[in-house]
Amino acid sequence: MIREGQADDAPAMARINVATWRDSYGKFLPRQLMEELSCSQKQAEIEDFFARWEENQAVALIAEDKNGEMMAFIMAGKNHRQNLGYTGEIYNLHVAPAFQSQGIGRYLVYRVSQVFRQRNWNTMMVWALAENPNRRFYEKLGGRVIAQNVDEYRGFTAPVIAYGWDELPYVLTYIGGIPCMKAKIRSNKCT
Numbered sequence: 427m428i429r430e431g432q433a434d435d436a437p438a439m440a441r442i443n444v445a446t447w448r449d450s451y452g453k454f455l456p457r458q459l460m461e462e463l464s465c466s467q468k469q470a471e472i473e474d475f476f477a478r479w480e481e482n483q484a485v486a487l488i489a490e491d492k493n494g495e496m497m498a499f500i501m502a503g504k505n506h507r508q509n510l511g512y513t514g515e516i517y518n519l520h521v522a523p524a525f526q527s528q529g530i531g532r533y534l535v536y537r538v539s540q541v542f543r544q545r546n547w548n549t550m551m552v553w554a555l556a557e558n559p560n561r562r563f564y565e566k567l568g569g570r571v572i573a574q575n576v577d578e579y580r581g582f583t584a585p586v587i588a589y590g591w592d593e594l595p596y597v598l599t600y601i602g603g604i605p606c607m608k609a610k611i612r613s614n615k616c617t
């Protein structure tokens with residue numbers, strides 16, 4: 427089941443965020459950053475996103491299992507770096523390790539692109555750490571490399587790569603058809 431996220435989801439979102447970082451990011455991020463990682467730190471970052479809801483024209487979606495356990499979340503909204511020419515941006519996407527590779531990540535990207543398209547935002551992008559092998563996921567969904575940069579996070583710098591989608595209506599056809607069948611996610615809006 428997919429539902430909209432809200433500020434009081436921040437603690438559960440933070441737990442998933444920390445779990446995915448420990449599961450996959452520990453292999454390439456500096457040890458100090460990983461040691462300092464905590465749910466309270468991630469929760470504060472997520473609460474800041476909800477606090478800037480209007481400014482971000484934000485979208486937050488939560489995937490839950492039938493027992494109401496949070497499996498994944500996506501945070502998205504307006505792209506504040508308009509010089510790249512992409513209107514919407516995925517800020518954060520995390521699928522809890524136990525629920526990965528079931529089509530949930532793809533379905534959340536699809537649902538966000540659907541929201542963007544309803545706003546007549548026909549382009550979107552996402553930044554990913556260059557060293558994160560999971561960025562290939564965005565290539566699978568048709569994203570193409572549009573920019574590279576170096577990002578700063580808690581005193582550490584790391585190269586990042588941006589993926590962009592130029593025509594969301596087309597991407598929707600591609601992303602949309604497959605996950606509904608593959609992940610068997612219960613949603614009456616799975617068109």
Ligand SMILES: CC(C)(COP(=O)(O)OP(=O)(O)OC[C@H]1O[C@@H](n2cnc3c(N)ncnc32)[C@H](O)[C@@H]1OP(=O)(O)O)[C@@H](O)C(=O)NCCC(=O)NCCS
Pocket residue numbers: 446447450519520521522525526527528529530531532533554555558559560561562563566567
């Ligand atoms: C990356 C992530 C969001 C993918 O979500 P997911 O639900 O596991 O992925 P899906 O099952 O929807 O996969 C969709 C497609 O992407 C592919 N894919 C998923 N992860 C991939 C990876 N690490 N490398 C290459 N392809 C990948 C899948 O094989 C699938 O393709 P297929 O239909 O041809 O088999 C999830 O694994 C995750 O949260 N990882 C940790 C956090 C993270 O790295 N987030 C940011 C991504 S840069």
